Amino acid sequence: MKVLIIEDEADLCDVIKSFLEGEKYMVEIANDYANGLAKLVNYDYDCVLLDIMLPGGTGMQLLTELRALGKDGSVIIISARDSVEDKVEGLELGADDYLAKPFHLAELLARIKTIIRRKNHHGEQAIQFKDIKLFPEERKVLVRTDELQLNRKEYDLLYYFMIRPEKLITKTSLAEAVWGDDADQSDNLDFIYSQIKNLRRKLKNYQAEVDFQAVYGVGYKMV
Template sequence: MKILVIEDEAQMLETLVQSLQQEKYLVETATDYESALEKVGVYAYDCILLDITLPGGSGLAILEELKKQQKTEGVIIVSAKDSVQDRIAGLELGADDYLSKPFHMAELHARVKSVLRRRKFDGQPLVQLHNLTIDPEKHQVWVQEEAVVLNRKEFDILLYLVSNKDRLVSKTALAEHVWGDYIDQADNYEFIYSQIKNLRKKLKDHGAGVEIQAIYGIGYKLVTL
């Protein structure tokens, strides 16, 4: 799962990034209105943590842009402005939640997980596809009741493909989502192939009822057998 943290206060940003990374999220950052607007316009995220007061503009304007572009990211407003007016404005513009500073990281993590479950997995704690079961929070995978041991990138690839099942996922989108936004500057995506190859083998060896199909020159699609 990839998260964008939009926060201008350096210490708070560092704390958020470190805490989220410990939870095994891929974390990108923006520290002002312009850079945040550019990131949400170019890249896709699973969840955005959004401060309202930013250098150069308002976080509420970023929410308006997300709505205008019909983006599907979950958004949690994280702000020191604990006013009913701001809360209502943010929720009306499409934010999923509102968390006032200061807060405990445990509460933030709980709210992020809740948004991800609602947005990606219909509110369910476990993802079920044919005989494949995934626990996104614990990073565990089973085929029927047999555990499948995956490395970090293999798990991230699988979860991303499952959340986009039966859809064609481009190599660029997959690389950005699993390895980070700046990966689009890479000369090629050879590093993806070995991870996909290993993941396919593990799924096949365990008798998974899903298959990763390669669409030559474009990307990948996860389908049930």
């Protein structure tokens, strides 16, 4: 799962990034309005942590831009401004939650999990496709009743496919979601093929009912 922090307090960014990476999230950072907008335009995120006051603009303006782009990633406003007016404005513009500074990292994590589960998992604790069941908060995967052992990248790839079953996913989208925003700058994306090959082999060993269908020159779909 991929999170973008748009926050100008560098120390706070580093603390949140380190904490979320410890929870196995992919984390990107933007420290001002312009960089935040560029990332929102060019990349997709499961959740955006958005400060209101930013150099060059405001978080409310970025939130407006995000929704105008038609992107439905979850947004949590994190701000020292704790007025009712700010909360109402943020929620009316399309934010999913509002967390006033200072906050406990455990509370932030709980809110991220809640809104991602609500949006991507329809409120369910587990995601299921055919005979595979994935538990995002535990990072556990079952093939029927047997637990499938995956490394971090294999799990992240499977999760990305599981919330988009039978949909064609481009190699660029997979690279950005699992390896980070800069992955699309790689000379080639052969590393994706290697990871999918390993994931397919493990699923086959468990006689799973799913497979990954390659669409030449474009990407893959889970069928």
